[in-house]
Amino acid sequence: MSVELLSVNALRYGGLGPVSLTLEPAECLGVSGPSGCGKTRLLRAIADLEPWSGAVRLSGVAPNTMDAPGWRCKVMWLPSESQWWGDTVGLAHFPAHAHDATLGYLHELGFESDVMAWPLSRLSSGEKQRLALVRALVRSPQILLLDEPTAHLDAENEKRVEACIARLRSEKKIGVLWVSHNLEQLDRVADRVLSLPPKEVA
Amino acid sequence: MNIIELSWLDVGLSAIPLGALALVFWFLKLRMTRTLVIGAFRTWLQLTLVGFVLKGLFVQARLEWTLLFALVMLGVGTYEIVRRQKHCFKGGQTLLVAVFGLMAAGFTVTLYALLVIVGVKPWWSPQYAIPLLGMILGNTMTGIALGMDTFTGAVWKQRAVIENRLALGESMQDALADCKRESIRTAMMPILNSLAICGVVSLPGMMTGQILSGSDPVAAVRYQMMIMYMIAAGASIGSVLTVHVISKRLTDARDRLRLDRLR
Numbered sequence: 001m002s003v004e005l006l007s008v009n010a011l012r013y014g015g016l017g018p019v020s021l022t023l024e025p026a027e028c029l030g031v032s033g034p035s036g037c038g039k040t041r042l043l044r045a046i047a048d049l050e051p052w053s054g055a056v057r058l059s060g061v062a063p064n065t066m067d068a069p070g071w072r073c074k075v076m077w078l079p080s081e082s083q084w085w086g087d088t089v090g091l092a093h094f095p096a097h098a099h100d101a102t103l104g105y106l107h108e109l110g111f112e113s114d115v116m117a118w119p120l121s122r123l124s125s126g127e128k129q130r131l132a133l134v135r136a137l138v139r140s141p142q143i144l145l146l147d148e149p150t151a152h153l154d155a156e157n158e159k160r161v162e163a164c165i166a167r168l169r170s171e172k173k174i175g176v177l178w179v180s181h182n183l184e185q186l187d188r189v190a191d192r193v194l195s196l197p198p199k200e201v202a
Numbered sequence: 203m204n205i206i207e208l209s210w211l212d213v214g215l216s217a218i219p220l221g222a223l224a225l226v227f228w229f230l231k232l233r234m235t236r237t238l239v240i241g242a243f244r245t246w247l248q249l250t251l252v253g254f255v256l257k258g259l260f261v262q263a264r265l266e267w268t269l270l271f272a273l274v275m276l277g278v279g280t281y282e283i284v285r286r287q288k289h290c291f292k293g294g295q296t297l298l299v300a301v302f303g304l305m306a307a308g309f310t311v312t313l314y315a316l317l318v319i320v321g322v323k324p325w326w327s328p329q330y331a332i333p334l335l336g337m338i339l340g341n342t343m344t345g346i347a348l349g350m351d352t353f354t355g356a357v358w359k360q361r362a363v364i365e366n367r368l369a370l371g372e373s374m375q376d377a378l379a380d381c382k383r384e385s386i387r388t389a390m391m392p393i394l395n396s397l398a399i400c401g402v403v404s405l406p407g408m409m410t411g412q413i414l415s416g417s418d419p420v421a422a423v424r425y426q427m428m429i430m431y432m433i434a435a436g437a438s439i440g441s442v443l444t445v446h447v448i449s450k451r452l453t454d455a456r457d458r459l460r461l462d463r464l465r
Contacts, residue, residue, distance in 0.1 A: 048456050048458070069373050076369065077369045079369065
């Protein structure tokens with residue numbers, strides 16, 4: 001019998017829910033549903049970035065047993081539009097101690113190491129999206145909450161990202177919640193798909 | 203040395219250039235005539251009233267009247283701070299923070315000046331307490347208003363960046379550091395500028411007044427130094443304190459960004 005990696009029970013957030021779901025180690029759960037049904041906010045609530053009620057457990061442990069930054073390092077949300085604040089890619093966005101891991105992920109997602117010196121203004125939205133994934137992965141999360149992670153990518157880079165996530169699932173047993181409008185992609189990458197109902201109009 | 207008094211006729215003469223300007227504006231259809239005339243009239247009305255009130259206050263020299271006057275200044279200062287905020291907290295908390303900032307910075311610094319530095323007896327003598335409080339409170343007010351408005355504005359604009367930083371495991375303290383730095387720098391900028399150019403480009407009003415009324419310029423300068431240091435202290439303490447308090451109100455125990463608490 002496998003231990004649940006992530007369990008979400010009767011989660012209510014910002015007038016939405018309840019949502020219940022479970023993730024086993026190395027499992028990928030696709031999340032789909034009409035626009036405005038609260039997919040993004042579901043991920044944000046699980047990352048404890050907005051107020052929620054219900055029960056969330058990571059390997060049986062509740063968020064409030066650790067500080068919020070600690071929880072978010074383990075349960076990592078990638079917004080669909082990544083944000084950058086330093087002047088260059090390398091500055092302030094990547095932890096210094098994870099240099100080797102950073103280079104590894106950069107190559108895996110199709111970058112040379114000189115990308116770290118690039119000014120942010122030079123990045124295309126697709127490059128930002130892949131770099132945001134690198135930035136998250138070097139922090140070694142146990143759960144990835146992906147919000148349209150390949151929306152800005154061409155076919156080749158989309159394959160790279162999907163392959164990278166698949167590798168991490170099998171090697172590091174990380175669990176993935178993958179929000180996408182693209183049902184074909186969810187068929188490809190997810191073990192199961194959770195369909196959220198449209199938001200009820202009161 | 204006796205000061206040459208100005209008559210009401212002299213004041214009228216000093217308003218002539220403004221009157222001419224108002225006419226020019228009106229001919230040019232600059233749409234500023236009204237604002238100019240109203241502003242000039244308000245200056246006349248407010249200063250006339252305050253002149254009579256202060257005269258009464260100095261003659262009476264009672265603690266309760268001085269405190270009442272200070273309270274009115276606190277009220278007007280609070281109103282000005284709230285009025286200058288683009289984003290206010292729900293439930294009047296912006297007002298509470300403004301009162302707290304003015305009390306904790308403006309009043310404390312003024313008390314320090316009265317009790318420790320000037321040492322006037324009694325400490326609340328209106329002739330000292332009210333001008334000092336006025337100058338310190340005015341600058342503290344500007345500092346607080348600028349600091350709070352810049353901070354909430356910066357957080358509002360950079361909400362996505364802040365939340366992405368939180369999502370990557372940064373603490374709220376780190377994620378808000380840039381916004382805090384920016385807002386305190388903006389709040390301090392006017393006072394830092396006047397510290398740097400004071401006496402060279404501009405002669406401060408209080409010092410000029412003392413010199414005009416016959417004081418020794420060197421003695422007047424010492425007073426002005428004290429005032430400059432006090433208003434710099436008031437403005438910086440006020441802005442640092444209030445930015446800190448509202449940064450706490452914009453977050454919760456789980457390091458979430460709570461912009462829903464703003465209107």
